[in-house]
Amino acid sequence: MDFQNENISRYNFEQCTKCTVCTVVCPVTPVNPRYPGPKQAGPDGERYRLKDSVFFDEAFKYCLNCKRCEVACPSDVRIGDIILAARIAHTKSRPSLRDTMLAETDLMGSLATICAPVVNTTLAMKPVKYIMDRTLGIDSHRRFPKYAGTKFVTWFRRNAESLQADYPRQVSYFHGCYVNYNYPDLGKAFVRLFNAVGVGVHLLDRERCCGVAKISNRLVKEATRDAKINLDAVRKAISGGSEAVLATSSTCCFTLRDEYPHMLGLDNADVRPSITLAVAYLARLIESGDIKLVFRDDYRRRIAYHTPCHMERMGYTQYSIGLLSSIPGVELIVLNPNCCGIAGTYGFKKENYQTSQAIGAPLFEQIERVRPDFVATDCETCKWQIEMSTLQRVYNPIEVLAEALDFDATRKANNLNI
Amino acid sequence: MKELDRHYDVIVIGGGATGAGTARDCALRGLKVLLVERFDFTHGATGRNHGLLHSGARYAVTDSESARECIEENMILRRIAANCVEDTGGLFITLPEDDLDYQNTFVKSCLAAGIQAEAIDPDLARRLEPSVNPGLIGAVKVPDGSIDPFRLTMANVYDARIHGADILTYHEVTDFIRSGSRIEGVVMCDHRNSGHEVRATADVVVNAAGIWGHLLAEKAGVSVKMFPAKGALLVFGHRVNNVVINRCRKPANADILVPGDTVCVIGTTSDRVSFDEVDRMDVSPEEVDVLLREGIKLAPSLATTRILRAYAGVRPLVASDDDPSGRSISRGIVCLDHASRDGLEGFVTITGGKLMTYRLMAEWATDTVCRKLGRESAGCVTAELPLPGSEPIDAEASRSTAGEKAAVGRHGTLASRIPSAYASDRALVCECEEVSVGEVEYAVNNLNVDNLLNLRRRTRLGMGTCQGQLCVCRAAAILEKHDNCTDRHLNGIRQFVNERWKGMRPVAWGDNLAESQLTAWLYGNVAGLDSLDDSGEMN
Numbered sequence: 001m002d003f004q005n006e007n008i009s010r011y012n013f014e015q016c017t018k019c020t021v022c023t024v025v026c027p028v029t030p031v032n033p034r035y036p037g038p039k040q041a042g043p044d045g046e047r048y049r050l051k052d053s054v055f056f057d058e059a060f061k062y063c064l065n066c067k068r069c070e071v072a073c074p075s076d077v078r079i080g081d082i083i084l085a086a087r088i089a090h091t092k093s094r095p096s097l098r099d100t101m102l103a104e105t106d107l108m109g110s111l112a113t114i115c116a117p118v119v120n121t122t123l124a125m126k127p128v129k130y131i132m133d134r135t136l137g138i139d140s141h142r143r144f145p146k147y148a149g150t151k152f153v154t155w156f157r158r159n160a161e162s163l164q165a166d167y168p169r170q171v172s173y174f175h176g177c178y179v180n181y182n183y184p185d186l187g188k189a190f191v192r193l194f195n196a197v198g199v200g201v202h203l204l205d206r207e208r209c210c211g212v213a214k215i216s217n218r219l220v221k222e223a224t225r226d227a228k229i230n231l232d233a234v235r236k237a238i239s240g241g242s243e244a245v246l247a248t249s250s251t252c253c254f255t256l257r258d259e260y261p262h263m264l265g266l267d268n269a270d271v272r273p274s275i276t277l278a279v280a281y282l283a284r285l286i287e288s289g290d291i292k293l294v295f296r297d298d299y300r301r302r303i304a305y306h307t308p309c310h311m312e313r314m315g316y317t318q319y320s321i322g323l324l325s326s327i328p329g330v331e332l333i334v335l336n337p338n339c340c341g342i343a344g345t346y347g348f349k350k351e352n353y354q355t356s357q358a359i360g361a362p363l364f365e366q367i368e369r370v371r372p373d374f375v376a377t378d379c380e381t382c383k384w385q386i387e388m389s390t391l392q393r394v395y396n397p398i399e400v401l402a403e404a405l406d407f408d409a410t411r412k413a414n415n416l417n418i
Numbered sequence: 419m420k421e422l423d424r425h426y427d428v429i430v431i432g433g434g435a436t437g438a439g440t441a442r443d444c445a446l447r448g449l450k451v452l453l454v455e456r457f458d459f460t461h462g463a464t465g466r467n468h469g470l471l472h473s474g475a476r477y478a479v480t481d482s483e484s485a486r487e488c489i490e491e492n493m494i495l496r497r498i499a500a501n502c503v504e505d506t507g508g509l510f511i512t513l514p515e516d517d518l519d520y521q522n523t524f525v526k527s528c529l530a531a532g533i534q535a536e537a538i539d540p541d542l543a544r545r546l547e548p549s550v551n552p553g554l555i556g557a558v559k560v561p562d563g564s565i566d567p568f569r570l571t572m573a574n575v576y577d578a579r580i581h582g583a584d585i586l587t588y589h590e591v592t593d594f595i596r597s598g599s600r601i602e603g604v605v606m607c608d609h610r611n612s613g614h615e616v617r618a619t620a621d622v623v624v625n626a627a628g629i630w631g632h633l634l635a636e637k638a639g640v641s642v643k644m645f646p647a648k649g650a651l652l653v654f655g656h657r658v659n660n661v662v663i664n665r666c667r668k669p670a671n672a673d674i675l676v677p678g679d680t681v682c683v684i685g686t687t688s689d690r691v692s693f694d695e696v697d698r699m700d701v702s703p704e705e706v707d708v709l710l711r712e713g714i715k716l717a718p719s720l721a722t723t724r725i726l727r728a729y730a731g732v733r734p735l736v737a738s739d740d741d742p743s744g745r746s747i748s749r750g751i752v753c754l755d756h757a758s759r760d761g762l763e764g765f766v767t768i769t770g771g772k773l774m775t776y777r778l779m780a781e782w783a784t785d786t787v788c789r790k791l792g793r794e795s796a797g798c799v800t801a802e803l804p805l806p807g808s809e810p811i812d813a814e815a816s817r818s819t820a821g822e823k824a825a826v827g828r829h830g831t832l833a834s835r836i837p838s839a840y841a842s843d844r845a846l847v848c849e850c851e852e853v854s855v856g857e858v859e860y861a862v863n864n865l866n867v868d869n870l871l872n873l874r875r876r877t878r879l880g881m882g883t884c885q886g887q888l889c890v891c892r893a894a895a896i897l898e899k900h901d902n903c904t905d906r907h908l909n910g911i912r913q914f915v916n917e918r919w920k921g922m923r924p925v926a927w928g929d930n931l932a933e934s935q936l937t938a939w940l941y942g943n944v945a946g947l948d949s950l951d952d953s954g955e956m957n
Contacts, residue, residue, distance in 0.1 A: 007710065008928050010722040014655050017933045018850070018884035033841065036820070044849050047656040047680045047883070048820055055820045075932070 013082055015075045016043035022069035022079050027339040028062055031358035035062040038069035041086070042079035049086060056090035062355065063087070064343035065216050066309035081262045088218050088263075095218050098136040102345040103213040103222075109147070109181030116147040139353035143388045145182045145380070152184035156203060160191050167200030167416075171281070172237040172245045174230075176252040177209050178380040189402035190248055190278060196410045197282075197291040202242060204233035210255040213345050215263050224264050230256065234271050245271075246278040248398050250378040251344065253277045254310035277311075277378065278398050283319040286326075293326070293401065294409035300329040303400065304372035306363065306386065308379035309339050320378055320397045327404045333370050338363040342385035357389065364389045376400050419615045420608075424584065426452045426620035428787050429604055431591050431634060433457075434464035435567060435773055437626035438574035439780030439800070445581035446803070447788060447796035452618055453575065453583055454606060456590035458872050460571045462628045464773060465875060466699070466731025468651065468685050469678040470662065471495065471503055471563035472774045475510060475535055476669055478527035479520075483750055485531035488774050492561060494801050495570075495777070500808040501830025502570040506677055508562025508662035509543055510535075511554040513715060516667045521556050524666055528560065535560050547661040549717040562662040564678045567773055568875045569828060572865055573805035576832075580806065587866055589616060594623065594638050594765075601638060601764040610868065622787050625767040626779075629696050629734040635767060640760040642752075642767050643737040646696050648730050650705040651685030652713070652925065655724035655883050658682050663716045672712030679827070680851065680882065681726065684713035691732070701728035701924040724929050726883065727921030736770040751775060753782040755790065766790070777801070807832040819844065824852035828877065829860075836860045847896070848889035850882020858896050870894060870907070870914040885918040887937040891945070912947045 009015065016039070023029055023037040035041070041060050048055035060083055069079040101108060112119040122128055123144040133140035152175055164170070171194065179187040191201045206229050214223035234245050234256070247253040256275045260266040268275075285291045305324060307317045325332045341359030346352050367375060367390045375386055375394045383394040395403075426449075430441045433455025441453035455461070474488030496503050512518050521537060528535035536559045543550055543557035550557075579585055588609040595603035595617060603619035625631045625638070632644040657677045665673035675684050687705050706728055713720045736752045752770035756762040768783035781798045788794050807830030821844065826833040836856045837843040843856035861867045861876040873879050873893055880886035880893075894907040915937060922934050942948040 005927075007721060007723075007725060009655070009724040010719075011656070011724065014724040014883070015929050016883070017929065017936050018887055019936060020888065040820075040846070040849055044852075044882075045820060047850070048824065048852065050657045051660075051677075051680055055823055057818075057820050059819075075929075 012076075012078055013043040013046040016077045017075055019074065021072045021074065025068050025072040027066060027068065027341070027359040028064055028355060032062050032355045034059045038063070038079045038083065042069070042082040043077055045086065046082055049090065053090045056086060058091070060087050061091075062352070064309075064339065064341075064346055064359075066339050066343055067313040068309055068339065071312050078262060084216065084263060088220055091218060096137075098138060098349070099217040099345070100219065101136070102138075102348055103217040103219050105177040105181075105209045105213055109177050112147040113149070113151050113181050116149045120146045133350060137350040138348050139350045141353060142348050143384065145178065145384055147181055148184050150184065152180045152187040153203065155184055155188065156191070160201070161203075163195075164200035164202060167195065167198050169199040170202060170242050171199055172202045172204055172234075172242040174204060174207060174210070174245055174247040174252055174256065174275075176247060176249045176380075178249060183380070186248055186396050186399055189399045192407070193398060193402040193405060196405060196407050196414070196416075197285070197293065198414045198416050199291075202237065204230070204245070205236050206233045210252040211264075212251050212255040212259065215255070215259055217345060220264065224266070227260050227264055227266055231260065231266060231268055231271065234275060238271055238274050243274075244281055245275045246281050247275075248278050248378070248396055249380055250277060250308045250311040250314065250316065251381070254314055257314070277314070277316050277319065279319040279323055279378065280316050282401075283322055292410065292413040294406045294413050295327045295329070295404045296406045298329070299327065299404040301373045301400075301404075302331045302333070304333045304335050304367055304370050304375045306335045306340065306375055306377040306382060307337055308377055308382045309343075311378050312337065316378075320376070323401060324376060324397055327401070330404070333372060335363060335366055335370070338366075340382045340385040342381045344381050347381075347385060356385075360385060360389055367392055419617065422452070422616065422618040424450065424452075426450045426584075426618065427791060428452075428622045428624060429454060429618060429620040430624045430626055431604065432462075432626035432628060432631070433459040433571070433575070433587060434462050434626070434628055435460075435571045435574070435776035436628070436768060436771070436779050436783075437624075438571045438578065439776045440624055440626050440768065440783045441583050442574040442578040442581070443780045443784040443798060443800050444787060445578045445583040446799055447784060447793065449787070449791070449793070451578060451583035452586065452620065453578060454586045454589045454591060454604065454618075456588070456609070458587055458875060459575060459866065460568050460875050462630070463731045463733060464567045464571055464628075466651075466729055467567065467649070467773055468674055468676045468683050469564050469567055470674060470676045471565040472772070473508060473560040473562045474531060474533050475508070475524070475528050475558075475560040475562070476664065476674075478531050478533060478535075479524055480669070481750070482527065482531050485527070485533065487751070487778060489531060489533045489561070491775050491778055492563070495565065495774075496563070498777075498800070498802070498804045498808060499565070499570055499573065500804070500810070501827070502566045502573065502805070502808070504564045504678075506563050506661050507546070508560045508664060509547060509550065510558040510560060510664045510666035511543065511550060511716070512556030512666045513551060514553060514555055516665065518556050520668075521558060521666055525558055528558075533560060547659055547663060549659045549719055550663055551715055551718055556666065558666060562664070564662065564676050565773070566679065569807075570776075570805075572876060573807055575866065576864070577806050585866060587868070587872075591634065591637075595619060599761055599763055601762065620764075622764050622766060622790055624783055624787060625765065625769075626783065628769070629732045631734065631767055631769050632693070638756070638762065638765055640756050640762055640765070642754065642769065644769065645735040645737070646691050646693060647733040647735050648689045648691045648695070648699060649686030649733055650701045650709065650728060650730040651683050652706065652709045652728050653726045654682050654684070654720060655726050656680060656682075658717050658719050658723055665716065672709045673716070675713060675716045675720075679878065684709050684716070684720065688733075696732050699730040699732065700920075701730050703924065705730075706924050724883070725925040726885065726930065727918075728924040729921050734769055751779050751782060753779070753786055755786050757790070764790075821846055821852040821854050825854065825857050828857075835864070847892045848877070848879040848882065850884050850889075851878040853877045853879045853889065855896065858893055862897065862900055867897075870897065870910045871917065873897070874914070880914065880918065884933060885922060885937070886914055887933065887940065890914045908947070909950055911941065911945075912950050915941050915947070
């Protein structure tokens with residue numbers, strides 16, 4: 001009876017026991033009846049697609065790739081991966097110009113930062129929004145994130161790089177496109193905070209967009225090219241003395257850790273444990289007693305924390321919540337688990353706008369009800385969505401920590417004389 | 419006791435492919451037909467085989483007559499039963515432990531029987547079917563395919579009814595009405611009506627009851643010697659292969675792997691069993707082991723694929739008529755007019771053969787009936803006239819959801835009659851097999867559905883990976899709306915779940931066991947069906 005003992009399925013989708021909890025937690029199913037839901041689109045549909053690709057349903061494009069189904073699954077079925085892989089394998093049309101533009105964050109960012117004020121003004125003009133809506137299918141309700149005049153990388157090379165080698169610990173920072181092209185302030189806060197606890201910060205030799213937008217827009221070849229560059233750079237950083245490669249964006253981190261092996265088939269097992277989120281790294285060092293944070297006495301804030309979907313998928317939420325609530329003057333309200341609806345480039349697409357806003361509606365209502373001083377979250381696209389859909393400002397926990405930190409006291413507590 | 423008002427030209431006993439095909443052929447030739455089945459259509463061997471559209475290649479070396487019949491019927495079925503057939507193509511592979519010389523004999527015999535067999539390069543075989551054992555040293559391409567016996571049978575029943583046939587399921591023939599040396603009708607027990615006795619009369623009675631035909635013939639007072647041979651099969655959770663894979667050697671255990679609908683099936687074993695066993699076929703651990711061990715040689719990935727269930731059917735092997743000892747077995751068609759053979763008028767037995775030749779069997783039986791009735795002018799048209807649903811389909815483009823496409827696959831052009839106007843029609847009852855509320859309604863209204871088990875055979879409801887876990891209670895709610903029999907359908911759920919468990923039990927490990935546990939908790943503990951007794955009463 002040896003064969004019976006060894007007959008364990010190696011097909012992930014066959015581990016589904018049809019309990020349907022994935023469909024219960026799916027944010028899209030209740031608001032878009034066209035979407036068949038993760039169980040149907042994922043493990044159920046996979047059997048049919050193995051028979052014939054005509055059973056692929058274009059409606060799978062309504063999947064957010066939020067992976068909430070995977071968090072809920074008791075059998076470890078990678079439902080979101082199955083759906084995304086099916087979209088990549090079976091969608092007949094090539095990615096549109098719009099999808100390519102939205103996904104090419106490096107290219108667009110590099111061009112836009114050259115003349116940021118002009119681009120920012122243009123993208124905010126009503127006629128331009130109207131034209132983009134009609135010609136490209138980018139919803140006119142959307143607000144584009146503003147581009148920065150100086151890239152984070154430029155600032156870092158000029159102002160910070162030369163000081164880093166003297167710190168007792170060394171990490172590399174995967175800043176991501178948003179920090180580099182749109183919001184260098186977060187990167188600056190990261191460097192200040194880590195320096196204060198004795199950690200020197202380095203950039204990767206080469207950094208490309210993590211590729212999440214390319215993957216979800218089916219630009220797999222382009223995403224794989226970038227991913228290989230990133231993984232090589234990560235390996236080089238680790239062998240060059242960095243303890244870890246840290247991201248401040250939960251989605252960049254998730255993509256490097258999990259989407260690379262699962263969606264692109266790239267083996268990152270050697271460096272995966274070294275790639276993590278900045279808050280996770282900090283929280284672990286604090287817990288082990290290696291570093292200390294000392295906060296200002298006069299910092300008083302009421303903060304609502306929103307958990308990004310990929311944060312939940314990685315199981316990292318506890319780190320952000322723990323760090324924020326360790327600030328003495330902070331009253332932390334953890335918002336109900338609810339996808340904000342934007343899902344990166346998804347919410348920019350005209351056909352998804354209604355769905356996107358309907359998914360986020362309960363979150364926006366709760367934020368307005370709670371009336372915090374501001375919202376904290378680890379994902380930049382959640383930030384755009386919440387800032388556009390509520391009256392609140394949104395900050396990354398790293399920024400909040402840096403803002404609340406008593407730098408001198410922290411440096412002293414960590415025995416820094418630099 | 420109830421006497422049916424109508425006097426029939428012919429009563430056909432047996433709701434398998436042969437009986438349904440005979441009823442259709444008789445009805446098409448203008449006869450007044452009654453088709454009776456003791457349980458449900460396809461309940462016997464018709465519903466318990468590979469679903470292989472044989473090219474005949476398997477018999478080419480040993481039985482050229484069967485091979486020739488197979489390839490002829492194969493070509494006919496592709497025409498008349500298009501929505502029941504999938505043209506997968508087939509491979510006969512030679513493994514290193516097999517004799518490669520056999521391949522030459524095999525190809526020659528195939529060509530002699532009219533089967534397009536072509537030896538191809540093993541590399542090409544690996545490209546045609548990536549799941550095939552990469553160690554193969556030879557391959558022959560043949561026109562095998564897969565055929566859905568449930569759809570095929572129901573299409574015949576449906577067409578018989580359109581042409582005036584009356585249909586009775588759950589009516590078991592317990593005796594014959596006779597006058598001297600003439601059979602004049604049947605006495606039936608109505609299983610759904612407390613075993614009530616029902617009588618029907620006809621000029622001719624056709625015994626198309628498969629292995630049970632042996633016992634029926636005894637009741638009629640004649641002897642048709644049959645030998646029950648059990649064949650066990652395993653169903654895998656998804657399609658590993660898209661081309662039928664056979665072993666190129668003398669037929670043996672578990673040497674055919676057939677992709678059918680959403681699954682693939684490996685089989686079979688072959689063991690003589692006694693008549694006491696034919697109504698309860700259990701698959702033993704040893705059989706599962708043989709099937710898996712041999713199956714892996716055809717497609718190694720079967721070793722790590724989820725097995726959905728195990729099942730077994732009974733082949734009705736018939737002794738050659740001139741050999742009462744039964745040593746000489748024929749796989750060919752046996753059509754007996756008991757008037758000339760045994761001096762018993764009004765009784766015909768059609769047996770032997772196989773699913774592949776059901777139409778030819780029906781033709782022979784109907785020819786015999788017509789001859790006896792003096793209605794020989796009516797010719798057989800079943801080789802040309804497509805079955806309902808098998809007309810060419812151009813509607814696929816208008817069907818957008820996977821569920822609608824799956825329904826077209828199951829019902830062919832008749833799928834256009836499935837209600838789909840409202841979201842509530844398109845809502846899925848069975849998610850694994852994409853069966854909608856509309857399809858269930860259609861089956862209940864058109865395909866002789868009385869209970870959940872019937873519904874499964876008509877639609878594939880409950881045949882997917884969850885084996886009825888989610889769909890059976892939804893389906894019961896729809897059946898309940900049709901006849902208000904809550905108690906009966908509650909008990910139906912219990913029977914359905916138990917019947918599914920019977921097939922899962924021999925392969926209950928890993929994911930399958932987890933699945934069945936969840937089902938048991940849902941229906942046993944949450945829904946309380948454990949406390950129903952056999953009559954459906956709550957304890």
